[in-house]
Amino acid sequence: MENNKAKIIKKFQKGISLKKYTTFLIGGPARYFYLAKTKADFIEAIKSAKELQLPFFILGGGSNLLVSDKGFLGLVIKTLFLKFSIQRDKIYAESGIPLSLIVQKVKGKKLGNLGHLAGIPGTLGGAIYGNAGTKKLSMKNIIERVEVFDLKGNKLKIFRNKDCHFTYRESIFKKKKNLIILSAVLKLKKEKSNKIEKDFKKHLNYRKNTQPLNLPSAGSIFKSYQGKILKKNLLKEFPELKEFNKNKMIPAGYLIEKCNLKGKKSGGARISEKHANFIVNLGKAKAKDVVFLIKLIKNKVKKKFGIELETEIQFLGF
Ligand SMILES: Cc1cc2nc3c(=O)[nH]c(=O)nc-3n(C[C@H](O)[C@H](O)[C@H](O)COP(=O)(O)OP(=O)(O)OC[C@H]3O[C@@H](n4cnc5c(N)ncnc54)[C@H](O)[C@@H]3O)c2cc1C
Incomplete structure (x- = not known):
């Protein structure tokens, strides 16, 4: 032994x-x-x-x-296992394949609706785990089924879309660590090439204009707050909240910005000036610098808005 x-x-x-x-x-x-x-x-x-x-x-x-x-x-x-194939409107891909590669490969096949995912780094497995995407499209909308290795009993299983329990940046895989994602089948819509091209450009430009892509980061640190803010004094001071309340979704970046935290530094880490929900590594940041800023944001947002922000990023070794 x-x-x-x-x-x-x-x-x-x-x-x-x-x-x-x-x-x-x-x-x-x-x-x-x-x-x-x-x-x-x-x-x-x-x-x-x-x-x-x-x-x-x-x-x-x-x-x-x-x-x-x-x-x-x-x-x-x-x-790092990367098998990939396209058959008509379906894609088979192993979980190690970068999402950007899938998005690029289907672009030329007149298969659309992936523009929203253009520019999201990481692998297919990571994207399924966190139901990655934007407000309008996430993995929930394109996954047909997922091949899973279940540590309980060491069995291979197939999860259909509804078995994955996809909700905003959540899935069954985040909750049940015994379920490991091996591969998936994605189902896409046929789309005209010029519409696909336009869609891609729009989303990539939006990211370039709103996100600090020139510095290392982990994307959005916090999830948007799913709920409403109804306190009269806050609605008066921040009228935009009424609009966010309609969708029951208040962007974390908005809340952080309104706490005047943009540009705040700790060691080698900084809350981005460009997008308040991004913490950037200025070169020599330590995890403890990022943790300090995360705690600071949580405390300030709680104090000002009465909201407990939830982190979107995952932690290892803490
Ligand atoms: C500049 C930038 C922009 C971003 N924009 C977006 C965006 O618009 N929308 C969005 O949703 N996210 C965004 N992100 C966050 C990130 O890219 C996504 O969450 C991505 O899907 C994570 O994939 P990953 O492979 O890097 O996962 P990792 O960071 O490697 O892992 C994340 C979690 O997934 C688990 N995991 C990974 N693979 C598997 C597997 N095969 N089986 C089981 N668990 C697994 C890991 O254990 C971990 O808990 C952005 C990040 C950056 C840096």
Whole structure:
């Protein structure tokens, strides 16, 4: 048994810095690290971690993630299996494939409605996990089914769209850590090429104009607040709230900006001047700098608006 364990552990790299595997460019090392280049290798690595009672973490593109400065004392398994095929209006893709690659590949096939996803970094697995997207389109709208490895009983399962329990930046995979995403089938609409091109340009330009894409970040730190603000004094001071109340969705960036937090710095991290819901790494940011700013934002927004903001990003090693 001990021999077997040693054999398994030999497959893993040791002490790998996770910094370069995240878009934040922040974080300490993983005790063990494994690049899963095929679905079979991926499942083997997960089973091995279970057998060794080693905590493990599935890493996609690391674009929605803050890794602690001390790193992670377990096994990080990075998804690098990338099989992909298109048949008429359906796409089969493995979970390690970058979302941007899918979006690019279908663009030329007159398959539309993916413009909203253009410019979202990360992998298909990460996107399904967090039901990534925009206000108008998220994975919920295009996923037909997901192939899952269930750690409970080590079984392969198929989840239909409704089994995934997609809601705003949520899915069953966020709630049940025993469910690991292996691949998915996406169903798209036929669309005219010129409409697709226009749609892409519009969304990419919007991102360029509103997001600090020149500096490392993890995208939106907080989810929008899903609810209304009804306090009379606040409605008077911030009339835009009436409009947001209609959709029961108040952008976190708006709330943060109204607390005058844009540009606030801690160490090497800063609340973006361009988009208040982005924290950017100015070069040498530590996870503790980001955590400080997250706490500051939560406290100020709670004090001013009575709202408990919920983080959208995931945390590893805290
Ligand atoms: C500049 C910028 C803009 C962004 N814009 C948007 C946007 O418009 N909309 C949006 O929704 N998000 C946005 N994001 C956030 C991020 O890109 C998405 O959340 C993305 O889908 C995360 O995918 P990932 O592969 O990087 O996941 P990671 O960050 O690697 O992981 C996120 C979580 O998913 C889990 N996970 C990953 N793969 C699997 C798997 N195969 N099985 C089970 N769990 C898995 C991880 O364990 C982790 O808990 C943006 C980020 C940046 C940096």
